[in-house]
Amino acid sequence: MENYLNAFLNAFNGSVQWTWKSIIFEVPWYTNYFWGLIAISLFVWILEILFPWRKDQSIFRRDFWLDAFYMFFNFFMFSIAISGFYKMLEVLFKDVGITAKSLAIIDISAFPMWLQLLVFFIVLDFVQWITHIMLHRYRILWNFHKVHHSVKEMGFAAHLRYHWMENVLYKPLKVFGVMILGGFEPSQAYIVHFVAIAIGHFNHSNIKITWGPLRYIFNNPVMHLYHHAYTLPKGSYGVNFGISLSLWDYIFKTNYIPEDSGTVELGFPGDKDFPQDFLHQNIYGFGKDKKKG
Ligand SMILES: [Zn+2]
Ligand SMILES: [Zn+2]
Numbered sequence: 001m002e003n004y005l006n007a008f009l010n011a012f013n014g015s016v017q018w019t020w021k022s023i024i025f026e027v028p029w030y031t032n033y034f035w036g037l038i039a040i041s042l043f044v045w046i047l048e049i050l051f052p053w054r055k056d057q058s059i060f061r062r063d064f065w066l067d068a069f070y071m072f073f074n075f076f077m078f079s080i081a082i083s084g085f086y087k088m089l090e091v092l093f094k095d096v097g098i099t100a101k102s103l104a105i106i107d108i109s110a111f112p113m114w115l116q117l118l119v120f121f122i123v124l125d126f127v128q129w130i131t132h133i134m135l136h137r138y139r140i141l142w143n144f145h146k147v148h149h150s151v152k153e154m155g156f157a158a159h160l161r162y163h164w165m166e167n168v169l170y171k172p173l174k175v176f177g178v179m180i181l182g183g184f185e186p187s188q189a190y191i192v193h194f195v196a197i198a199i200g201h202f203n204h205s206n207i208k209i210t211w212g213p214l215r216y217i218f219n220n221p222v223m224h225l226y227h228h229a230y231t232l233p234k235g236s237y238g239v240n241f242g243i244s245l246s247l248w249d250y251i252f253k254t255n256y257i258p259e260d261s262g263t264v265e266l267g268f269p270g271d272k273d274f275p276q277d278f279l280h281q282n283i284y285g286f287g288k289d290k291k292k293g
Pocket of ligand 2: 148204
């Protein structure tokens with residue numbers, strides 16, 4: 001038991017220290033997610049201001065500060081809080097003989113770095129696409145995912161507006177993804193993480209980007225806006241589930257972009273009764289099953 005407690009405290013302490021060191025620039029710049037997130041956010045925000053898609057949308061759109069708060073909460077406060085639990089689980093799995101290498105089907109460690117990163121990026125994106133579909137498919141999960149879909153005016157900061165439970169729900173398949181790749185992250189995985197943050201910010205931004213013919217590979221603001229549309233095609237529980245890549249939606253025919261004016265109504269049926277503040281939005285998913293929505 002002491003083992004577990006130690007693992008918990010060490011991991012918790014470690015992430016507090018790491019975050020603090022990031023804030024005061026005492027970590028290598030390329031692993032500095034704190035200032036990295038701020039830099040990417042400012043960059044995309046400036047582009048939104050210079051080249052707005054919906055020209056009448058305010059620079060400080062509805063829920064801008066709420067979403068900015070979500071961004072830091074999910075990325076730093078929550079990851080510090082959960083780090084101890086994840087470490088304890090890791091020790092537990094090790095004790096029962098399951099290691100990160102147990103499921104390895106390909107060993108990417110022998111690949112050149114660019115290929116390691118590419119495979120890592122594609123596999124992680126695919127397992128997240130599957131998780132995202134489940135968040136829409138099952139009511140109990142959807143009630144958590146509603147936080148992300150309660151945004152009514154779209155801008156880059158909505159990217160990280162989501163219930164902290166999503167961090168937990170995405171984790172098992174992400175770990176599975178890493179396990180089938182031989183149980184390790186490429187040493188330069190931070191490149192993949194930063195690229196994913198930037199693509200996610202762009203997907204939610206008020207900038208009309210489609211990437212031209214590359215839109216069949218990369219997700220984009222036009223496609224993702226329809227993921228947030230209030231009215232879905234009849235009989236479906238969602239469209240355009242892509243995270244960084246749009247490829248999966250085209251392969252599995254869940255793609256849907258009827259037009260690109262950028263003015264489609266956002267949200268979900270029943271969202272006018274959805275809580276408006278951080279605290280209640282976070283309690284909502286744990287409440288009794290909701291009748292509507
Ligand atoms: Zn969604
Ligand atoms: Zn979104």
